[in-house]
Amino acid sequence: MKREGIKDLNSVLTSQGYIADKAITMAVYLAQKLQRPLLVEGPPGVGKTEIAKVLAKAADTELIRLQCYEGLNAEQALYEWNYQKQLLALKMMESEKLSVDEKEGMIFNEEYLLKRPLLKAISMDKSPVLLIDEVDRADEEFESFLLELLSDWQISIPEMGVVKAKHIPQVIITSNRMRDLSEALRRRCFYLWIDYPSMDKELKIVRRKVPEIDEKLGTQICAFMKEIREMKLEKIPGIAETLDWAQALAALHIDHLDKEVVEDTLGIILKDWKDIRETGLSLSELFEKTGVIPKV
Amino acid sequence: MIKRQTTLSGNIVAFCRNLRKYDFFIGPNEEKDSLVAIELLQAYQEPGMMELCLQTTLCKTAKQLKVFPKLYKRYWKELDKAVDSKLEEKEDKSNTTAQQGKQAPSIQVIKNWLYGNKSEDETEMAAYSDLAVTGRSSFPGFEDREMKEVFQLVQKLVKKIANRRSRRFSTTHKKAQIDLKKTIRKNILRNGELIEILHKAKKKEDLRVVLLCDVSKSMELYSRFLIQFMFAFQNLFPKIQAFVFSTSLYHISEELNHYSIDQSLQKVLDKVDTWSGGTKIGSAFQSFNDDYAHKYLTSKTLVIVLSDGWDTGEAELMGTEMKKIHRKAMKVIWLNPLAGSSDWKPEVVGMKAAIPYVDALLPFYNIDSLKSVVKDLKI
Structure with missing residues (x-):
């Protein structure tokens, strides 16, 4: 049965500490099998970037990360020429009688090329995982650079010609939906939307990542997070915050939530003072909803 | 209309064609992907798996992902019904026609007026409702001279916008980097002896503009000028998206492109059926954020609210909603006709709520004020 493949992938992800639901496993599996980039969207802190890290670890291969930002350009993402080295080479060639064309050919070749993440990713000996993080932060022009790479697995360098990929890397692209990505980019990728986890899933993640946590406390934390995400907050906490909180509380040897504990540690899950103030004010209500009875 | 296909691949392709109607961007490539995926996983043995396979290979946006399960179920259900006969898809058209019917008379009033049927004793009265007042607006013919002046001023404004520098570089003769x-x-x-040195400077920024114009009753006095302004802007600056709103929002860029x-005005009035009605700025902005912001708001977009x-x-x-716009756009400029008078303070509740998210608030009511906007606006 070929369907074993998908089960294997799921257990590999789980063994690396990544709890994936059906949709995630399917998307990753098909992206691997059909050699397509995987575009992952979702709110911050739900484990978009984590997928790439886990995949690299599982395949025991290198993770090449390109963090996008406004103004990111080809030199920083694809390649740049090593100008100092080129100048020195030209000096050394001074005595040789070479034509301009010959010299140009010598200094514009791979030896003088500084490989930036994208070029590096396609010229490695073992297929790496390429993480293009927060692609929505880069300019729209940058997306066009990506298109050639993602559909034909090659990069054109005007001075040298086309560099073809030695091995096709596994590409994970993440986006926070700051702006809409172009249709052209979307069409080249498989698409995955990761939302805030269900309580069950979050509890599984917490138990997996913070095994020392008290069972009751784990449940309370996840129930509390679920309610907090329903509130109108400036910054909704993600799984990363849940884990931080769980770790902190476990380290403090706390076995259940009470008002005092929550008040003292709210800063771990909420990163905006307004959120902290408002949550602080509606703590009793939150406790009621989560079924936790605060000790007076 | 769905015809029953005899093969699985035939059905998948027919399903893909069906999805295209709902704005899925599916080409042969996507169809191929889905078939390969199904074959790879032998997903035809298990309905749940099949759905997941198709979902993963065919959905490309969050929105598509959301509607996919419904479309999938509906398609196979229709297919079951389509054993021999051809089935006409009965979309819930009844709803929309009913709505149109309600508003039809009032649009007709404007249309009649527009197409020269200016009889004073109108057969229909504009209907009044809490939600929208549909009235007629008077736009005396636009004078060429006046229009020319607006054009010149907007041209200056456009130049200002178009001359912003970007982070990218291009070669220049000036002594720069x-x-x-x-x-x-x-x-x-010269063997690497750097004698002739080339410089690069930052390129012009590729800015875009979104224009949100209020055409409610309280703005009626200025409508004429606003239309001129929008028309000039649209014609001089191709990267603009123009919207008008009163109780709801209308995208009128295409209509202005005449x-x-x-002619443009006629097209706009044909489309907008709540001209000079009440104002629901909040909900108009909400529908802008829901339907258009993803497409038109970028960190290089200048939002101008009139x-x-x-x-x-x-x-x-x-x-x-203003906060959402402000966060996504480069800058929000609010042009307010009332801001011109000396004793004006932003005391209207709506204005007060919006002020924290406005980068510049300038008076704007006639050609003279446009002149000062052009002068004072910092982009």
Whole structure:
């Protein structure tokens, strides 16, 4: 049965500490099998970037990360020429009688090329995982650079010609939906939307990542997070915050939530003072909803 | 209309064609992907797996992902029904026609008036409702001279917008940053002795503009001028998206793209059926954020709001929606006709809610004020 493949992938992800639901496993599996980039969207802190890290670890291969930002350009993402080295080479060639064309050919070749993440990713000996993080932060022009790479697995360098990929890397692209990505980019990728986890899933993640946590406390934390995400907050906490909180509380040897504990540690899950103030004010209500009875 | 296909691949392809109607961008490539995926996983043995396979290979946006399960179920259900006969898809058209029917008379009033049927004793009266007042607006013919002046001023404004510098570089003759790559190429001849040095400077920024114009009753006095302004802007600056709103929002860029202003105006009035009605700025902005913001708001978008801020909707909603716009756009400029008078203070509740998210608030009511906007606006 070929369907074993998908089960294997799921257990590999789980063994690396990544709890994936059906949709995630399917998307990753098909992206691997059909050699397509995987575009992952979702709110911050739900484990978009984590997928790439886990995949690299599982395949025991290198993770090449390109963090996008406004103004990111080809030199920083694809390649740049090593100008100092080129100048020195030209000096050394001074005595040789070479034509301009010959010299140009010598200094514009791979030896003088500084490989930036994208070029590096396609010229490695073992297929790496390429993480293009927060692609929505880069300019729209940058997306066009990506298109050639993602559909034909090659990069054109005007001075040298086309560099073809030695091995096709596994590409994970993440986006926070700051702006809409172009249709052209979307069409080249498989698409995955990761939302805030269900309580069950979050509890599984917490138990997996913070095994020392008290069972009751784990449940309370996840129930509390679920309610907090329903509130109108400036910054909704993600799984990363849940884990931080769980770790902190476990380290403090706390076995259940009470008002005092929550008040003292709210800063771990909420990163905006307004959120902290408002949550602080509606703590009793939150406790009621989560079924936790605060000790007076 | 769905015809029953006999093979699985036939059905998948037919399903893909069906999805295209719902704005899925599916080409042969996507169809191929889905078939390969199904084959790979032998998903035809298990309905759940099949759905997941198709979902993963065919959905490309969050929105598509959301509607996919429904479309999938509906398609196979229809297919079951389509054993022999051809089935006509009965979309819930009844709803929309009913709505149109309600508003039809009032649109007709404007249309009649527009197409020269200016009889004073109208057979239909504009209907009044809490939600929208549909009345007629008077636009006396636009004078060429006046229009020319607006054009000249907007031209200046456009120049200002178009001249913003970007982070990207291009070669220049001015003494700016050294372009090493080009310099080295140029000086290979001299064995790397850098004699001729090339420079690069930041390129012009590729800015976009979104225009949100209030055409409610309270703005009626200025409508004529606003239309001129929008028409000129649209014609001089191709990267603009123009919207008008009163109780709801209309995208009118296409309508403004005509040779003459009278023609454009006609098209706009044909489309907008709540001209000079009440104002619900908050909900209009909400529908902008829901439907258009993803497409048109980028960090290089200048948002220009033309409104007096009189709002009959919830001020809170207006605040949250303005905040969303402000966060996504490069800058939000509010041009307010009332801001011109010396004793004006932003005391309207809606305006108050919006002010924290406005980068510049300038008076704007006639050609003279446009002149000062052009002068004072910092982009």
